Amino acid sequence: MVRLIRPNEYDPETDSGDGFQFTYDAQGRVLTVLSPDGHVLQSNTYDADGRLLQRLDGVGSGVKYEYDLAGAQRRIVSMGGASQELEYDARGRITGIVDGNGSETKYLLDEWGRITGVVKADGSTERYAYNFAGDMVSSTDG
Incomplete structure (x- = not known):
């Protein structure tokens, strides 16, 4: 039997008590995630x-940052050695990613930091347009 346990809705009458466990450091960051059977699923x-x-x-x-x-x-960098390099503009926004093979993806941004285009490694470009509320209203490949 599988029972869903929600942290803020625990019912001792119906819940088995089995659930994912999280350990934290003194700053509240997640150190480990344990499965209901006690196996480590993730460590940070x-x-x-x-x-x-x-x-x-x-x-x-996993990966290293x-x-x-x-x-x-x-x-x-993945544990297998594959890597990605991130590029930023003067405002600290990501403008490109270069993979371990040297293939580059570029992000075109407007003055509000919205992505208006993505230039892929093969040279093709996706374009995005937004309305005055900032909602994306169109996406075109080309």
Whole structure:
């Protein structure tokens, strides 16, 4: 029998008490997620500034995160060695991602920081348009 347990709706009469467990550090960041049977599903490591350095799943697969001196995330590396480099504009907004093969995806932004286009590694571009309320009203491939 499977029972859904919601943290704010626990009913001792109907709930088995089995559920996911979370452990936290002193700053309230999630360190581990445990399955109902006690297996580690996820573990996280943070630096002294609270930035996520590594996230592993229960079998040791995962990713590492690298940051620049200003604290911006610059690189994501999988345990298998695949990586992505992040590029930013002067306002700190992500404007591009370069994968480990050198393929680059560029993000075109308007003055409000909305993505107006995505230039893919193959040179094709997706365009997005917004109304005055900031809602996306169209998307075109080309």
